[in-house]
Amino acid sequence: MTDVLRLNPHVAELPPYNAGMNIAVARSLTGLADIAALASNENPYGCSPKVKTALALLDPSRYADPACVVLRAALSDKLDVAPDRIVVGNGSEEMIAAVCRAVLRPFSTVVTVVPGFGLHEIEPRANGAKIVKVAMAKDLGFDLDALMHALRRKPSIIFLSSPSNPVGPALDGDGLSRLIAEIPKETLLVLDEAYFEFRDEKTPDGIKILADSGRSYVVLRTFSKAYGLAGLRVGYAITSDERLAQAVSSAKTPFNVNAVAQIAAVAALEDENWMRHAVAKVTAERDRMARQVNSLGLFVAESQTNFLFINVGCDSVAAFEHFLSHGIIIKPWKEPRFETFIRVTVGLPAENDRFFEALKLLNADLSEVRTGQ
Numbered sequence: 242m243t244d245v246l247r248l249n250p251h252v253a254e255l256p257p258y259n260a261g262m263n264i265a266v267a268r269s270l271t272g273l274a275d276i277a278a279l280a281s282n283e284n285p286y287g288c289s290p291k292v293k294t295a296l297a298l299l300d301p302s303r304y305a306d307p308a309c310v311v312l313r314a315a316l317s318d319k320l321d322v323a324p325d326r327i328v329v330g331n332g333s334e335e336m337i338a339a340v341c342r343a344v345l346r347p348f349s350t351v352v353t354v355v356p357g358f359g360l361h362e363i364e365p366r367a368n369g370a371k372i373v374k375v376a377m378a379k380d381l382g383f384d385l386d387a388l389m390h391a392l393r394r395k396p397s398i399i400f401l402s403s404p405s406n407p408v409g410p411a412l413d414g415d416g417l418s419r420l421i422a423e424i425p426k427e428t429l430l431v432l433d434e435a436y437f438e439f440r441d442e443k444t445p446d447g448i449k450i451l452a453d454s455g456r457s458y459v460v461l462r463t464f465s466k467a468y469g470l471a472g473l474r475v476g477y478a479i480t481s482d483e484r485l486a487q488a489v490s491s492a493k494t495p496f497n498v499n500a501v502a503q504i505a506a507v508a509a510l511e512d513e514n515w516m517r518h519a520v521a522k523v524t525a526e527r528d529r530m531a532r533q534v535n536s537l538g539l540f541v542a543e544s545q546t547n548f549l550f551i552n553v554g555c556d557s558v559a560a561f562e563h564f565l566s567h568g569i570i571i572k573p574w575k576e577p578r579f580e581t582f583i584r585v586t587v588g589l590p591a592e593n594d595r596f597f598e599a600l601k602l603l604n605a606d607l608s609e610v611r612t613g614q
């Protein structure tokens with residue numbers, strides 16, 4: 242029957258999303274109970290205990306507020322942005338989809354980077370857009386000149402995650418300002434700040450730097466990473482203006498953010514201290530892990546996130562299997578030219594130690610192969 246059904250070719254031909262392996266799957270594959278899940282950039286410290294207290298107020302029999310009025314008001318206070326410019330999503334991934342649906346037409350052009358975040362390619366392609374991928378520089382920082390060159394095509398959207406997923410660095414104030422100045426008026430800048438809370442102090446706040454830019458923009462943030470609410474699915478878009486917010490809102494499903502997620506996000510915002518403490522522990526661990534990886538002579542990219550992008554010097558899928566056999570889930574990178582890179586999330590200190598021990602074994606095996614021993 243399905244062979245006569247005409248599928249949307251833009252969707253049927255999409256590349257798969259490279260999702261981190263689920264813990265239950267890893268348990269059943271390895272037979273190990275103790276799994277270190279270091280693939281999906283979650284917060285190893287969980288979420289604020291106040292979130293769990295707030296959830297006792299939930300009435301599951303009622304529909305959630307489709308406009309997320311209370312959460313948008315809380316975000317408006319925190320960010321000093323009018324609530325009419327904020328749209329809340331079922332994760333920021335839904336906002337990526339809604340922005341594409343609101344802006345793109347078949348054959349629109351979208352610029353992004355490689356290596357990049359999968360959905361910055363998948364969602365534009367699902368809408369029939371053509372993707373132009375700009376390679377990161379040799380040191381895996383942003384290649385500003387190449388990005389500016391690509392902007393001459395006047396794309397409909399430029400998607401950038403800064404701090405970058407999967408690499409880790411962020412655009413500095415100067416770089417971001419130079420880029421903003423070059424963005425054509427007809428191009429929408431989507432600055433994806435999923436890892437905003439982990440950035441270095443000197444890295445600018447995209448919402449502030451874009452405020453008076455006169456450009457069309459969307460800044461994306463999420464509760465999945467620093468706030469520890471990945472399982473509940475809540476993220477948001479800050480738009481340059483109300484008209485754009487309205488279009489993005491029309492492109493989402495009406496009751497997109499469930500009641501649990503809305504209550505949890507408001508409670509999480511009321512306990513920012515808890516989040517800041519967790520972020521401080523994670524960033525200290527990240528820097529410790531980077532020093533350890535460096536000590537093995539392996540390349541690790543600069544990171545202002547809660548993960549590291551490492552060249553392990555062998556096929557990333559083989560590396561993934563190696564770590565899995567030690568009860569550790571990491572993410573193998575699969576984009577062309579980066580097939581020897583893995584991305585590892587910063588976990589609890591004991592999990593990070595376990596990762597380093599397994600990395601040492603992998604590296605020792607490879608050295609033996611290289612020296613023919």
Ligand SMILES: Cc1ncc(COP(=O)(O)O)c(C=O)c1O
Pocket residue numbers: 281282331332333334335358402405406433435462463464465471474475476
């Ligand atoms: C750069 C980036 N943007 C968006 C997302 C989506 O996050 P969520 O949908 O959980 O808010 C992620 C998740 O990994 C990400 O890394």
